[in-house]
Amino acid sequence: MPYKSDTRPLTSIVSYPERGEGGDNRYRGNCSPRLIEDLLGFFRPGEICDYMCGSGTTKAAADKLGVGSHLYDLHSGFDIMNCEIPERPEFIFWHPPYWDIVTFSDVMYKASDVQKNYGYDPRQYDLSRIPDWESFVDKMNYAMMKQFSALEKGGRMAVLMGDIKKRGVLYSMLSEIVKPGSLENIIIKAQHNCFSDQIQYSGKFIPILHEYVMIVRKDSPLLVPIIMAKKAEVDxxxxxxxxxxxxxxxxxxxxxxxxxxxxxxxxxxxxxxxxxxxxxxxxxxxxxxxxxxxxxxxxxxxxxxxxxxx
DNA sequence: CACGCATGAGGGATACGACC
DNA sequence: GGTCGTATCCCTCATGCGTG
Structure with a gap:
């Protein structure tokens, strides 16, 4: 019985206190498969693509609902910056790294294994290893547009991302990520049991307890409206x-x-x-x-x- | 709900006495 | 005489309110 949309209608605020089955919760930075189940249940795509699939949360959700999935990751031979996207996806789920908060290559998996199996060092392509915010945003936006370009007409991208506070400065991925096509929804997702819950903060800032799911839709194949942040100064x-x-x-x-x-x-x-x-x-x-x-x-x-x- | 009217903020323009 | 301090008037625009 796929697509049981049961008692959880998708709303603009979601919260999954129990993470549910699927994925590897020891793999830091992954999300609850229930979010992806709810997205699949709502939009009902024929297939789902994930080019940073990590430990396989997307696969778990897709399998549970009987939806086909195409899954790739830097750890298994696919580098979003340089590899061609094989599909023309109807639905992409993207959970990019939260800058350098969690480093993936050679931490979550061994770089030497990737070198041995696929012939490259994943560290050189790993977005979670970019030290400065500006270049991280540039690369993220490149990857965003690349994935959006591959979408079929009417296709959607759901991007799960979070803002970061570092030494009193807010680095807002939601603000700086490029938004191509129709910005259809922004969903607030409560964060539970994240690492930062353990930290005793010294005071003067509001702890971030949420992340976002941004949903964009491709309505026209050739001319794509985009919203992008531009820094400027006025007197x-x-x-x-x-x-x-x-x-x-x-x-x-x-x-x-x-x-x-x-x-x-x-x-x-x-x-x-x-x-x-x-x-x-x-x-x-x-x-x-x-x-x-x-x-x-x-x-x-x-x-x-x-x-x-x- | 359209209208006429009052009010008040912000701004432009001008005048004029005081002061250096 | 030029600068400074102050008062006044007018205009525009937004808002609010009562009336028909």
Whole structure:
């Protein structure tokens, strides 16, 4: 009786406290097969492909539901960055590494075995061995687009990924992963019994207890819309939406001592805010006057920021 | 629900006395 | 005389409210 969608309708939040049968729970970083069962139960693809199948969680889920599967991994001769994808998949499940949180090659399995059986050292192609975040994201996005390109029209990719907090910095895979096609769903998946549960955190950050399943669909084969993160910097003095109060406060904020009006003029004059207003000097003076809660008047022509103001 | 009207924030423009 | 401090007026836009 395949596709028993039983009492677990798929929703935008999922939680699998007991991991269920399948896969190897000693293989760190793998997920509950129940997630994949639920995805298969909902989308009902004829087959499922997994190009980073790891310990075989996808196979366990597919077998249980009687769905055909095509499974590959770096540990058994398939390198996503360089090998051709053999199928035109209808459904891809992808559980990429969480950067370098868990190293796979030569840790979860022996590099020498792969060298012996397939003739390459898996460590050189292993995404979990990329030390810097930028190149990791680049490679991830390449692998994402490569898999998406292989999809048949109407096909889907479900990507299970998590954000990472390292030394106070958030590295968000969900933000930075490229999103080709139609972004159909983002599912929050609760994490249970993960390694970080054991760590006593020193305080100032919110422990991450969830990951995401992003589902994208390929609607048109040739022209594919994509959403991708782009880092940029804007100057508040050139920004539509920033008020005069914002601009003046921002300039004063980087000064420890009271500054002259001339200084404020110099800092603001070259920017769009000033260039858009013929009376910009007057506006600056007026702004300082009408916001006594934010701006201190330290004698004629001298101003500073009231840092205690809310 | 469309409308007319009031209100208030933000911004532009101008004027003018005080001060250096 | 030029800069600074202050007041005033007008415009636009968003929001809220009562009325028909």
């Amino acid at each position: 508040i003095r050139d920004m539509p939406g920033a008020t005069w109060r914002d601009v003046v406060a921002a300039v004063l904020e980087q000064c420890s001592e009271p500054v002259t009006l001339t200084f404020l003029y110099e800092k603001i004059e070259p920017h769009k805010k000033a260039q858009a207003n013929k009376w910009w000097k007057e506006k600056i003076r007026q702004t300082l006057q009408i916001n006594p809660t934010y701006f201190f008047h330290d004698g004629r022509g001298m101003w500073s920021l009231n840092r205690s103001a809310a």
